[in-house]
Amino acid sequence: MTSNEKLYFNGDIITLEDELYTEAVLVKDNKIYKVGKKEDLQKCACENVELIDLQGKTLIPSFIDSHSHFSGYASSFSQVDITEAASFADVSDAIKRFIEKNNVPPGKWIQANGYDQNIFEEKAHPSKAILDEASPNNPIVAKHKSGHMGVLNSLGIKELGITMDTPNPEGGVIEKKDGEVTGYLEENAFVKYVQEIPMVSNEEFMGNLIKAQNAYASYGITTVQEGFVVDLLADIFQYLIHSKLLKIDLIGFLDIGNADKLKEKFANCLQKYDNHLKIGGYKTFLDGSPQGRTAWMRTPYIDDPNYFGYGTQKDEEVEQKLERALKDKMQILVHCNGDAASQQYINQYKIAKEKTGITEDIRPVIVHAQFLAEDQLDDVKALNMIPSFFVGHVYHWGDIHIKNFGIERASKISSAKSAQDKGIVYTFHQDAPVIEPDMLETIWCAVNRITKKGVLLGDDEKVTPLDALKAVTKNAAYQYFEEDIKGTIKEGKLADLAILDKNPLKVDPMDIKDIKVLETIKEGETIYKK
Incomplete structure (x- = not known):
């Protein structure tokens, strides 16, 4: 028995x-x-x-993912991995190998994911000509690692109906040069057209969702996020509920621009779980990516005194969305990388609170908060906003930020210690599929703040291993209004646990990223074992 x-x-x-x-x-x-x-x-x-x-060994509360894109991570299993590409030739070769290995027929879309022009020999985004050479008979999109921009080949441009007469959407760019569409799309233009690319078969996508679930579990994670639920995902997520395939908790945030329609579809799991899936609130975007040079800054990029990046929405639009979140008593996650984007969020949230007179705390989240500045923290504290820092930027793109913003400004990215000193609750995340949902690497980044080139970036923003661990467990549970059931080992809470081979509070801080997850337990049942 x-x-x-x-x-x-x-x-x-x-x-x-x-x-x-x-x-x-x-x-x-x-x-x-x-x-x-x-x-x-x-x-x-x-x-x-x-x-x-x-x-x-060491037993801890399991990790809680405070921001990622579960479906995007799942999709990556059917895409060409170009994260390690160091040149245009590498991109082309990877696509060719993928076509040959998978017997991709002419006419089928190919999505290549994860390039970073900053590490290319050419120091530029790949051109449509490079993608045409890789496969002229398949529509192709090459996606930037940030998820905020990408490039189409000629057939891809044609398939999506983009012409010289196609206008730029607000907060986005369709690049046109020398009388032709180049294939490069940025921000809202990229988001719009990527959503129009046909998905893989339902069978393949469901298989990828299970692979993604298992991958998160292998990193010690038992609660994950779908950071932007669009209409395309609604039926798929309903299937996940009814099929009972989920063994981890999945919390989704609805595209607030389409909230009415989506709320109808998810009426059974608004702010409550139904077979491990819950809709936690709303999501919107206010800017882009600092490594992609689209983050909206209050001071210019270092190499161009006239370029500040740009926002994606007008103040009035942002304020109306925040009013809606308050009136609906729904938490809202707002993507802000640059300090100008964060300032817009702060200003419009203040106005929305004043207009509605609503005092109920919806714990609004500043997603990424890369350049959230010292002078903004008092307002963040007063408004009970939660910065969810993508602290892995220190390692993965810290050297690029030094180049784009200078050492002084780059040293203040992911200002967790400054936030902590103000008594602000903060969390850490990986924004998968941007990087792997490796919580121990994230803790290592927050504790050591070392770039890929070995630069110590912001010694005064380091946090202790204990505080970093809390950011991905206890604080993340608070962010989700789940502090009563998750985040610590306490009588009455869910038995969401992870077993590690070493204690992150006792090893040399530089060795934290090498700690292994041996077992992940969700509600008392083992869902991963190494």
């Missing part, structure tokens, strides 16, 4: 409560039943309780 009780002991058990460590944890059914001394817990356990000897 299998026991529904498990007793964990003989390891470092980090509770993240006031008493940081405990000797043992008793799990009953799907919850943490008791925390304390092993001897005491055995007395209140059933006779056939399963004894789990940690053998010196």
